[in-house]
Amino acid sequence: MTTVPATQAHPVDPTALHRESVVFNALDCTPLPWADETYLGKLAASGVTAINHAVSISQGYDAAAAAIVGWRHRLAETGGRVFQAYGLDDVARAQAEGSVAWFAGFEDSKPVGEDLWRLETLHQLGLRFMGLTYQNRNYAGDGSGETANGGLSRFGRALVRESNRLGVALDLSHTGERSTLETIELSGKPVLVTHAGLTRFVDSPRNKSDLVARELAARGGVFGLAAKSGFLTPDGLTRRPGPEVFADNIDYLVELIGIDHVIVGTDVGDERKYSREGMARVRRLYPEIPIVGEDLDLDRIHPEGMGTPADLPVITRLLAERGYTAEDITKVLGGNMHRVLTEIWDTEA
Numbered sequence: 001m002t003t004v005p006a007t008q009a010h011p012v013d014p015t016a017l018h019r020e021s022v023v024f025n026a027l028d029c030t031p032l033p034w035a036d037e038t039y040l041g042k043l044a045a046s047g048v049t050a051i052n053h054a055v056s057i058s059q060g061y062d063a064a065a066a067a068i069v070g071w072r073h074r075l076a077e078t079g080g081r082v083f084q085a086y087g088l089d090d091v092a093r094a095q096a097e098g099s100v101a102w103f104a105g106f107e108d109s110k111p112v113g114e115d116l117w118r119l120e121t122l123h124q125l126g127l128r129f130m131g132l133t134y135q136n137r138n139y140a141g142d143g144s145g146e147t148a149n150g151g152l153s154r155f156g157r158a159l160v161r162e163s164n165r166l167g168v169a170l171d172l173s174h175t176g177e178r179s180t181l182e183t184i185e186l187s188g189k190p191v192l193v194t195h196a197g198l199t200r201f202v203d204s205p206r207n208k209s210d211l212v213a214r215e216l217a218a219r220g221g222v223f224g225l226a227a228k229s230g231f232l233t234p235d236g237l238t239r240r241p242g243p244e245v246f247a248d249n250i251d252y253l254v255e256l257i258g259i260d261h262v263i264v265g266t267d268v269g270d271e272r273k274y275s276r277e278g279m280a281r282v283r284r285l286y287p288e289i290p291i292v293g294e295d296l297d298l299d300r301i302h303p304e305g306m307g308t309p310a311d312l313p314v315i316t317r318l319l320a321e322r323g324y325t326a327e328d329i330t331k332v333l334g335g336n337m338h339r340v341l342t343e344i345w346d347t348e349a
Contacts, residue, residue, distance in 0.1 A: 012329065014320040018313045022049045022095050022334035026129075026194035026224045026265030027105075027173075028309060029054045032067070034270040035074050040081060042270065042310040043100055049334060050091045050101040052169075052194060052265075057107045058134040061118055064111035068104045068125045075102055084126055087345055088338060105129030107174060114139045114155060116162055123166045128345070129194070130163065131171040132156070132183060135206075135286050141179040144205045145288045151178035157186060164188045167345040172216075173226075173265075176205070180212050189344045190220035195267035197231030201249060205288045207231060210256060217257035222340050224265020225249050227306040230290030237293035240300045247318040250332075259328045263336050264315060271308050274298045 028051045030039055043051075055071055056064035075082050085091065085101035094101040104126045112118045119127075133143035140156035142149060152160070160183055163170050170191045172180045184191055193216060197207040213223055225246065229236030232245045253262055279292040279301075292301055301307065305314050319329045 012320040012324070012326050014313070014317040014329075017320070017326055017329060018047050018316040018333070021316075021330045022091060022338065023047055023312060024050045024052075024091070024264065024334040024337040025312060026052050026192065026222075026263050026337060027054060027171075027226070027267045028052070029057075029267055029269035029273075030309065031269070031273050032070050032074060034272050035071070038272075039270045039309065040078060042308055043082065045310040046312040048100055048309075048312055049094050050085065050103065052103050052105040052129045052171075054107050054269075055104050056111060058110050058136075059108075061111045061113060061115075061122075064106060065122060065125060068122075068127065071102070071104065072126070086126060086128070088341060091334075091338070103128045105131075105171070107131040107171070108134035108138065109140045109159060110134070110138050112139075112159065116155075116158060119159070119162055119168065120166060123168055127168060129169045129171055129192075131173060132159070132175045133179065134174045135289070141182075142176040143174055143179070144176045145286055146176055149176050149178045151176070152182045152186070156183075160186050161188075164344075169341065169344045172212075174206070177209065177212065180208070181215060184212075184215050184219055184221065187219070190222070190340045191216065192222055192224070192263075192340070194224045194263070194265035195226040196223070197226060197228065198249060198252065200252060202231055202234055202236070202290060204231070204290050206290065213253065213257050217261040220340060220343065222261050222263045222336050223253060223257065224263040225253065226265065226267040227302050227311075228267060228291060229300050229303055230292070232303065236303075237290060237300060241303045243303045243305050243314055243318055246303055246306060246315070247322055250319070251322065259324075259331055260336055260339075262332050264312065264333055266306070266312070266315075268302060268307065268309055268311070274301065 055067040082100040090101040135143040135145035141152040199207045
């Protein structure tokens with residue numbers, strides 16, 4: 001049974017706390033075609049300070065590099081409301097200005113291919129977060145969709161070391177169990193799971209075991225829960241849950257690995273990107289990802305009230321209602337990410 005924090009004598013005001021906190025969303029997945037004024041308005045409403053933006057899911061080198069450049073040009077048109085960021089000084093700047101620090105991230109190391117030099121070039125373009133795999137096997141190792149569970153390749157081990165040297169944060173959200181555990185053990189710096197669920201609640205290869213979560217935390221890493229209904233509750237694809245299931249998952253995760261290792265990583269992008277055709281394609285390509293049911297009901301993808309980039313304040317409210325202290329809530333919202341990125345990005349490269 002999960003232990004819910006005790007109710008405080010002086011309850012937290014979630015609206016004020018969210019407004020005053022550094023809020024770092026470890027995964028936003030809005031495609032560039034939707035990066036319009038409507039989306040910028042949702043970012044403003046979210047109160048987010050910084051985001052890891054998935055500019056490439058599983059593309060080759062040229063397309064991924066072009067995606068960073070494309071976003072750079074779009075951000076230049078926002079008048080400084082959202083700007084490309086390269087380090088934690090930019091997060092402090094965004095907090096002071098009321099703007100958003102935008103970090104480039106990939107969900108797969110496929111753009112690196114088998115040429116390690118490409119990672120340094122991408123880092124120079126601003127790449128700061130990188131998923132090791134995206135479901136399938138690549139040159140680095142096995143993704144969570146591979147039944148072989150083969151772990152890291154020799155190249156993958158070199159890629160982990162090079163990521164450490166450059167200061168690229170490694171994200172194991174889509175990586176297979178063995179690849180994940182081997183990366184945690186090998187990496188000289190903490191690693192991330194930015195957007196996943198827990199097999200304790202939904203036994204899917206896309207979710208992470210208690211063992212992974214404990215090993216991640218033991219080496220200083222952090223874990224972000226994706227706000228995906230099918231990741232959070234077994235009937236999430238047949239009956240849309242309320243936001244309390246997200247809080248239930250957080251409570252369990254906090255009890256399992258401690259408040260210092262839990263972050264915000266919603267994997268929520270602008271909802272206009274979804275289509276029945278697109279989700280049907282996801283079901284065909286990645287049947288192990290529990291995003292949408294056979295009826296392709298798009299309303300069930302996210303818990304109620306958590307379906308757009310504007311909905312980050314819901315997390316603060318949920319934690320306050322569960323009795324978390326202001327100090328602990330600020331850790332989850334951004335403090336834990338700041339600590340771990342200080343370690344990862346502390347590099348001479």
